[in-house]
Amino acid sequence: MAVKQKQRFIVVGGIVLIAILAMLAFFSANTAVKVMTVAEAASPNAIGQRVEVTGNVVNNSFDIQGDILTFAIADPDDPGTDLRVQYDRGVSATFGNGVTAICTGTIQDDGMLKCSELVTKCPSKYETATDALTVERLLGYGDQIIDKTVKVQGTLKAGTLADATADVRFVLSDADNAKLEIPVKYQGALSDEVKDGVTVVLLGSLGTDGSFTATEVALEG
Numbered sequence: 399m400a401v402k403q404k405q406r407f408i409v410v411g412g413i414v415l416i417a418i419l420a421m422l423a424f425f426s427a428n429t430a431v432k433v434m435t436v437a438e439a440a441s442p443n444a445i446g447q448r449v450e451v452t453g454n455v456v457n458n459s460f461d462i463q464g465d466i467l468t469f470a471i472a473d474p475d476d477p478g479t480d481l482r483v484q485y486d487r488g489v490s491a492t493f494g495n496g497v498t499a500i501c502t503g504t505i506q507d508d509g510m511l512k513c514s515e516l517v518t519k520c521p522s523k524y525e526t527a528t529d530a531l532t533v534e535r536l537l538g539y540g541d542q543i544i545d546k547t548v549k550v551q552g553t554l555k556a557g558t559l560a561d562a563t564a565d566v567r568f569v570l571s572d573a574d575n576a577k578l579e580i581p582v583k584y585q586g587a588l589s590d591e592v593k594d595g596v597t598v599v600l601l602g603s604l605g606t607d608g609s610f611t612a613t614e615v616a617l618e619g
Contacts, residue, residue, distance in 0.1 A: 431502060436473040436481045444505045451502075451511060456480055457495040458585065462563045471499050485513040492518045494562035497587030520587040524619025525599040527551040533572035533580055536604060545603050550610065551618065555579060556594040562586070570610065573597065580604070584612040591617055 431450050438444060439451045453471030459480075460469035467489050470480040483501050493499075497520045503513035530551040536543060552570040559568045562585045572578040582600065592598065592615065602612035 435476070436471060437476055437479045439505060439511060440479050440481045440509065442509075445507055445509070446505060448504050449502070449511070450500065451481060452498065452500045453481065455493070455495060455497050455499055455587070460493075460563065462489065467493075467563075469499075471501065482510045483513050484510055485516050487514075487516070489561040489563065490518060491559050491561050491592075492520055492588050492590055494520075494587040495585050496520075518587070520589045522589040522591050523614070523616040525549075525601075525614075525616035527597075527599055527618050530599055532574070533570055534575055534578050536610075537578060537580070543604055544606055547601070547603050549599060549601050551597065551599050552579075554592065554594060554596050554598055559592070559594065566609065567612075570598070570600065581609045582612055582615075583609055584615055586612075586615065588615060589617070 431448050434444060434449045434451050436451055436453045439449050451471065453473050456470040456472050460467060462468075465488070466484060466486045468482065468484050470482050472480050483499070483503075485501075497518045500515075500517040500519070501511055501513045502515040503511050506512050530549040533550065533552045536548065536550050550570070551573070553573050553576070555569040555571045555576075558566070560566065565583065566581040567584040567588075568582050569579050570582050582602075584602075597618040599616050599618050600610065600612045601614040602610055604610050
């Protein structure tokens with residue numbers, strides 16, 4: 399190969415290498431994730447940026463239309479600002495009011511975080527079954543227990559656990575007689591340990607429709 403051809407080959411190769419490095423730098427800059435607070439992400443300066451934001455789901459702020467979940471998060475240390483979030487990749491059973499949500503995505507022109515990654519965290523809650531009614535005992539009281547705040551203990555029926563957008567979150571069965579059961583309504587966050595077959599202790603009240611509206615759900619401990 400002639401000297402001039404070698405020099406030309408080196409120059410062209412150098413230009414291609416520089417172009418590749420420039421493209422990598424560009425894409426890296428545009429895909430880098432910035433960790434922000436809720437207030438920072440809610441600022442107009444965050445529009446167009448890819449961010450990771452952690453906050454607690456605002457009570458009763460979530461809604462699901464088709465496969466799209468929308469909700470709001472707030473910083474527990476600075477509750478004055480909310481950030482709207484949209485997520486379209488399914489809802490876990492742990493999602494609910496007050497759950498800590500780690501949201502990664504891009505801030506849209508309207509200020510909404512279009513989330514591509516959603517991780518939820520809820521600390522485990524434990525409650526003793528002392529003074530708790532069994533499902534059989536609860537149902538045995540009939541109408542006299544309706545709308546009265548009580549503590550009840552039972553087993554989470556396999557295959558019934560749903561996300562917080564469902565009308566019935568799960569079904570509670572009597573520990574000794576699985577045929578006796580009550581549907582449970584609950585929109586709060588559940589820990590990952592709440593799953594099929596575990597014993598849970600609920601605080602709430604039985605309604606006229608036979609469902610139990612829980613204000614607290616804890617593992618027996």
